[in-house]
Amino acid sequence: MQDYKAPQRDTLFVTQELLDYQAHYQTLGFDEVAEDLVTAIFSEAAKFAENSLAPINASGDEEGCKWDDGVVTTPAGFKEAYQQYVEGGWTGMAQPEEFGGQALPYSLASSIAEWFSGANHSWAMYPGLSQGCMSTLLAHGSEEQQQRFLPKLIEGTWTGTMCLTEAHCGSDLGMLKCRAEPNDDGSYSLTGTKIFISAGEHDLSDNIVHIVLARLPDAPQGTKGISLFVVPKFNVSEAGEIQDRNAVHCGSIEHKMGIKASATCVINFDGAKGYLIGEPNRGLNCMFTFMNKARIGTGVEGLAASEAAFQGALRYAKDRTQFRSLSGVKKPDSPADPIIVHPDVRRMLLTQKAFAEGNRALSCYCMQQVDVTLYSQDEAARQTADAKLALLTPIVKAFLTETAQETTSYGMQVYGGHGYIKEWGMEQLARDTRICTMYEGTTGIQAIDLLARKVLGSKGELLNVFVQEVRDFTEQLRGQPQFSAWTNALNSHLDEWQQLTQDIGKSAAGNPEELGAAAVDYLMYSGYVTVAYFWLKMAVKAQQALDNGATESDFYNAKLQTCGFYFDRILTRTRSLVSAIQSGSDNLMGMSESMFAPE
Numbered sequence: 001m002q003d004y005k006a007p008q009r010d011t012l013f014v015t016q017e018l019l020d021y022q023a024h025y026q027t028l029g030f031d032e033v034a035e036d037l038v039t040a041i042f043s044e045a046a047k048f049a050e051n052s053l054a055p056i057n058a059s060g061d062e063e064g065c066k067w068d069d070g071v072v073t074t075p076a077g078f079k080e081a082y083q084q085y086v087e088g089g090w091t092g093m094a095q096p097e098e099f100g101g102q103a104l105p106y107s108l109a110s111s112i113a114e115w116f117s118g119a120n121h122s123w124a125m126y127p128g129l130s131q132g133c134m135s136t137l138l139a140h141g142s143e144e145q146q147q148r149f150l151p152k153l154i155e156g157t158w159t160g161t162m163c164l165t166e167a168h169c170g171s172d173l174g175m176l177k178c179r180a181e182p183n184d185d186g187s188y189s190l191t192g193t194k195i196f197i198s199a200g201e202h203d204l205s206d207n208i209v210h211i212v213l214a215r216l217p218d219a220p221q222g223t224k225g226i227s228l229f230v231v232p233k234f235n236v237s238e239a240g241e242i243q244d245r246n247a248v249h250c251g252s253i254e255h256k257m258g259i260k261a262s263a264t265c266v267i268n269f270d271g272a273k274g275y276l277i278g279e280p281n282r283g284l285n286c287m288f289t290f291m292n293k294a295r296i297g298t299g300v301e302g303l304a305a306s307e308a309a310f311q312g313a314l315r316y317a318k319d320r321t322q323f324r325s326l327s328g329v330k331k332p333d334s335p336a337d338p339i340i341v342h343p344d345v346r347r348m349l350l351t352q353k354a355f356a357e358g359n360r361a362l363s364c365y366c367m368q369q370v371d372v373t374l375y376s377q378d379e380a381a382r383q384t385a386d387a388k389l390a391l392l393t394p395i396v397k398a399f400l401t402e403t404a405q406e407t408t409s410y411g412m413q414v415y416g417g418h419g420y421i422k423e424w425g426m427e428q429l430a431r432d433t434r435i436c437t438m439y440e441g442t443t444g445i446q447a448i449d450l451l452a453r454k455v456l457g458s459k460g461e462l463l464n465v466f467v468q469e470v471r472d473f474t475e476q477l478r479g480q481p482q483f484s485a486w487t488n489a490l491n492s493h494l495d496e497w498q499q500l501t502q503d504i505g506k507s508a509a510g511n512p513e514e515l516g517a518a519a520v521d522y523l524m525y526s527g528y529v530t531v532a533y534f535w536l537k538m539a540v541k542a543q544q545a546l547d548n549g550a551t552e553s554d555f556y557n558a559k560l561q562t563c564g565f566y567f568d569r570i571l572t573r574t575r576s577l578v579s580a581i582q583s584g585s586d587n588l589m590g591m592s593e594s595m596f597a598p599e
Contacts, residue, residue: 002312002425004054006046006115009555010357012039014364015111018534018541024368028375030105038108045112048088052081053119060122060261061428065202067253072201072263078123082204085127086156095134099150106374107367113297114360118304121432122261126159129199132294133160136211137230140278140286145230148240149209158207162294163194163231163267164287178214180229180274188276190214190231190269193251196439200265201233201250207242208233210267212274213283220281228283231274247272258431291440292393296366298440299396302404303359305433309404309411310352312426316415317345339414347569348410354535354566355403357559361534363400366392384465390454391462392530398446399527401436408433447519450526456505456515463501467494470533477540486536486567493529493574500525500581507584517585525577532571539563 015021016035025033056077063075085091094109095101109131117124134153137146152158169175178192190212194200201208210231219225235243251266278286321336330337339345369392372385408430412419419426437443455463471494474487504522507514542559550556 002054002057002308002429003315004050004057004119004308005311006042006049006112006118007307007356007360008042008046010360011042011111011114011364013541013555014357014361014538015107017545018361018538019364019368021107021368024107024371025105028105028371030375033105033108041108042112044088045090045115048084048090049112049115049119052084053116053123056081056123057120058422058425058428060120061258061432062422064260065253065263067250070201070249070251072203072250072253072265074202074204074263075261078126078261079204081120081123082126082156091127091130091156092154094131095150095154096138099146100154105371107364107371110297110300110367110370111364114300114304114307114363117301118308120261121301121305122259124301125259125262126199126202126204127156128297129162130156130158130160131297132162132291133209133211135293136162136228136277136286140228141230142277144238145275145277148236148238149230149232151240152207153209157205158209159199159202159205160209160211161197161200162287162291163197163200163210163212165194165196166192167195176213176215176226178212178269180214180216180227180276182216183273186275188214188216188229188274189271190229190274191271192269194267194269196254197265197267198262198439200263200267201253202263206234207236210248211277211287212269213287214274216280223284225281226283227280228277228286229274230277231269231272235273256435258428258434292389293370295393295397295440295446296363296370298436299359299398299400300363302401302433302436303356303363305404305429305436306352306356306359306400306407309408309426309429310349310356312424312429313352313411313414314340314349316418316424317349320415345414348414350562350565351570352407352410354562354570355407355531357538357562358531358535358566359400359403361538362392362531363396365534366396387462387465388469390458391450391466394441394446394450394454395523395527395530397440398437398443398450398523399531401433402443402524403527404433404436405430443523444516444520447523448516451504451519451522452515455501456508460498460501463498466530467498470494473533473537477536482543483536483540486532486539486563489567489571490529490532490536493532493571496574496578497526497529500578504581511585513585513589517588518581521577521580525574525581528571528574528577532566535563535566 022035060075060078066073092101093104094106097103130153137150153160166176180188180190182188212229212231213226214229215225216227231248232246233248235246237243247270249268251268254264256264317340318338320339321334322339323336325337325341330341369385369389373382376382411426412430415424415426418424474491477483477487504514504518538559542556545556
């Protein structure tokens with residue numbers, strides 16, 4: 001069974017030492033969020049993750065959710081854990097006080113969300129969806145809608161979902177058919193079927209508030225004709241009290257490869273009463289409030305899996321004895337040495353560590369930028385943070401989940417045959433995490449968003465904003481020879497990143513297929529370079545701590561060693577990506593469809 005431990009020390013290093021969240025909070029007016037408060041919250045969150053969520057992870061996978069005539073029952077222990085979560089006040093940490101929240105920073109709540117997912121991915125899906133629902137209502141809901149729905153959502157006695165996908169339209173939302181007819185009382189009747197709705201039906205809360213995309217009568221075709229609605233499972237009075245059952249029902253739940261304890265539902269709206277959010281035909285714009293945070297959240301799920309896989313593999317590698325070290329016996333009192341002495345096992349463990357810790361730094365940086373967009377009074381600072389998030393969000397979603405496929409696979413590989421056996425937990429991690437590259441937009445969709453919409457669509461400006469930040473940092477290291485090799489490598493990659501962007505743009509001007517052909521390789525290249533920046537920053541901070549006499553020498557020296565591993569063995573993967581990008585689209589598009597399987 002997987003023995004998960006919340007990575008408190010590394011999260012504190014990233015948030016307090018690397019990114020200086022304390023100064024950041026002071027700048028944004030969170031004077032009460034002192035270091036001792038953060039440490040106390042981290043301690044309690046770790047206990048909840050380790051003692052309440054991790055013990056029901058494997059059993060939840062084994063039992064799964066059950067559907068019976070529209071009623072969904074979660075596995076044993078899930079409802080009790082959710083009640084603990086509600087009683088602990090975790091639901092409303094970052095929500096406004098006027099609706100019952102604690103008004104703490106988004107980044108503080110989001111940094112511990114990694115731990116809940118790492119301990120129990122399936123369980124963490126339920127409250128995770130509620131956060132996006134609340135964000136959408138706060139950003140776009142009317143005052144009446146906020147008063148009606150937010151207090152119970154923030155309290156946690158109600159949960160929320162997002163209902164986008166339909167069977168025929170997947171990620172191409174312009175094709176959706178769910179319709180909304182106006183009622184005389186100002187509400188709407190929604191009719192249609194949504195699929196793949198995470199937490200769409202369950203027994204954890206008293207009500208479920210669905211955020212639904214649908215079309216009004218006479219709406220324009222495509223994405224310009226989509227509106228957004230709030231549709232509760234049970235109708236709600238203006239005072240926020242539950243009334244009769246709405247015409248919303250779960251038609252079935254999916255039988256999945258992983259996250260089996262998370263209810264993935266088919267939801268039928270049969271003339272269900274709903275309320276328009278925002279302006280008519282502007283629903284997709286409103287939905288991006290939900291989707292962008294959900295994309296960062298999905299990336300954090302990948303990070304959580306990388307951390308959990310590393311923890312499990314490291315414990316096993318220290319204990320499991322097989323063969324002797326190539327350089328001589330390391331454990332003479334044993335018939336074999338622990339497998340951690342073998343170079344290939346080290347390669348896998350260091351890859352897991354490099355991605356888990358590097359990706360954590362990137363995700364916490366993005367959480368910090370979200371804080372700025374939400375709370376800063378400085379318009380220029382908000383615009384800069386928005387620009388950075390526009391560039392980095394598709395990278396966080398795709399790169400952190402793609403690398404999680406590698407780290408969870410290595411988790412199984414380090415265990416050897418035991419990694420394929422349920423009792424160790426590694427195969428569940430691999431199954432659970434596989435979905436992360438697919439939902440909230442596949443890697444290919446994130447890649448097109450990054451390259452076509454964000455980078456080329458801004459004529460390189462979004463890329464330049466972030467690249468300039470990295471260049472400013474490397475310039476500060478001029479004259480520090482211990483970092484020169486890494487600084488030179490990073491600067492070289494920044495030049496290449498911008499040149500690749502220009503070359504792809506020129507090629508695409510003559511042949512639009514070049515965009516799609518280059519997109520995923522371009523995104524992965526961007527991810528490797530971005531994480532290299534954060535590894536360099538961590539190495540510099542670690543060296544400063546050692547120079548100042550830090551007692552945790554192993555912790556800080558490990559940062560320096562892992563940074564070297566990342567630059568020498570991980571960042572060098574960009575060579576093959578550049579080669580693939582430069583090969584163009586002909587090797588993909590030149591073959592006719594009939595040639596894929598000639599008869």
